Amino acid sequence: MGLVNSPAQMVGLAYNAGKYKGDLPTVQLFLRGIMGGVYIAVGAAFATIAMTGVAPLLGAGMAKLICGAVFPIGLIAIILTGMELFTGDAMLLPMAVWAGKSTYGKLIKNWTFVYLGNLIGSIAFAALMVIAPFTQGNFTAPEPNAFGLMAVTLTIGKILTYKAAGTTGMLSLFFSGIGCNFIVCLAVLMAMTGQDVVSKMAAIWFPIMSFVVIGFEHCVANMYFLPVGKFLIDAFPGLITKLGPDGKAWNALLQTNNGLSWSDIFVWNILPVTVGNIVGAIIVIGATYHYCYKVDVCEVPAPANPAANAQALSAKK
DSSP states (O other): OOSBOOHHHHHHHHHHHHHHHHHSOHHHHHHHHHHHHHHHHHHHHHHHHHHTTHHHHHOHHHHHHHHHHHTTHHHHHHHHHTOOOHHHHHHHHHHHHHTTSSOHHHHHHHHHHHHHHHHHHHHHHHHHHHHTTTTTTOOSSSSOOHHHHHHHHHHHHHHHHHHHHTHHHHHHHHHHHHHHHHHHHHHHHHHHHBSSHHHHHHHHHHHHHHHHHHTOOOHHHHHHHHHHHHHHHHHOTHHHHOBOTTSSBSOHHHHHTTSOOHHHHIIIIIHHHHHHHHHIIIIIIIHHHHHHHHHHHHHSOOOOOHHHHHHHHHHHO
16 A cells, blocks of 8 residues: 555545544543644744744744744644644534534534633643743743743734734734635645655645744634733733833834733734634635545545544444
8 A cells, every 4th residue: 555645535534534523522622622732832832932033143034934844843743643623623524514424513512622622721831831931930030031032022923913903904814814724724634645654744844834934823823822922921011111222112012002911812813813714724625625526535435544443443342
């Protein structure tokens, strides 16, 4: 047998994966969602630290390239260890429903509990980063360390830059969400073409690196990127009035808005990005591949889902 599944087999695997995920119990979805959120947060934290200090030396483009090069560890860990990510499930569950392998009720259950799990896991890891690496426990200092400052800068750029643009900023978030999950779901599908670990890792790595370098917005990644910056600003309020070397505000947007609120986080990023991610998953990728290969899948059976087979065998016993 070859090491690469055909596109028809790939779509068949997507149907099977969506069915399997739709059949998971609520507690399983929630726990797997928490772990998925943690794994994405690990990649986001890794990316933040790796890009710190790079732009002044090598340029903004190289900083983004380094950020993107290390970020994919999160999705690789999720796919290889069988955890759950909302943005991938936003494609797989609808495809399973359209193939007659799942239902809209199961889709809603999956999306709800995986999304909540991703949110909790991401925020928990953000709190861990604030308590440990970004401050080393020193909350009496005037500001966090250089990595913490980088995290705050990223948070502000993902919220207040769009907020300052108003309606066009909101539209930009929505379309950025579409662009992001078009690429993320492409990575999920490409991983299904590989039959070994190295092939799956390579298939995931390059698309995920692409969306990060391009600058698209991912709702689950932002469930880490945004809270970690808010936690740091709340812990070090002097950042709001901090001055740069030129005597001007260290971050004018932060000073103008007098900090960040949770409503800023959800209204000016996570919610419009989530909607965009769903549209990118369902319309741009899921519907396209379902339409193109739904007939071929019937003629070329997809390899069975090992997890689904194991579940079936357990049920027989």
